[in-house]
Amino acid sequence: MVNEESMRPSDIRFTHDSIQYKFTDGRTLTETFRQLLRKVTPIENIPKMEVMPNKGKWFVVRGNRRLFVYKELEKRNQIEKVQVTKRIFNRELFDKQYTSTNEGRSVKIRGRGLEAVMQDFNEVWEEYKRENPFCPIL
Incomplete structure (x- = not known):
């Protein structure tokens, strides 16, 4: 069974x-x-993530990079929820995707490093706040 729903990142x-x-x-995570x-790219133009439940938690099985970006936007109060496709639990798909060593709480970033990406995001955010003092939610 598959259905679409809004979820908080x-x-x-x-x-x-x-x-x-x-x-x-x-495109990079920062871009x-x-x-x-x-709002150069409307969030509706980004493909929906696919999520499934496992042991009472929701996990993204398609869209880990999108989730990373959405979580950062949510932390800055720029989004509340995103549209996702909810799937029933599929052991084969989950096991194929699951490589987390911390129950899916965070990820490392290959090709740039988490610390550098967070610095980039913070610089983009500070620039945006200077230009948009009221920072509306997307």
Whole structure:
């Protein structure tokens, strides 16, 4: 069974222990964060993440990089919820995706490093706040 629903990114855990800095289309996490923050790319244009339950928690099985960006936008009160596709638990798919070493609470970033990416996000955020003092929610 599959259905679509809105969820808070903070209620979803990662399945991967690490994510690549670039999306398959070549955009970086930082570019995507900037484009969503500035509404250059509407959030509706980003493919929905696929999530499934496991042991009472929701995990993303398609969209770990998107989840990382959404969590950062949520922390800054720029989004409340995102549309996701909820799937029933599938052991084979979950086990294939699940490499987390901390129950999906965080990820490492390959190709740039978490610390550098967070610094980039913070710089983009500070620039955005200077230009948009009221920072509306997306």
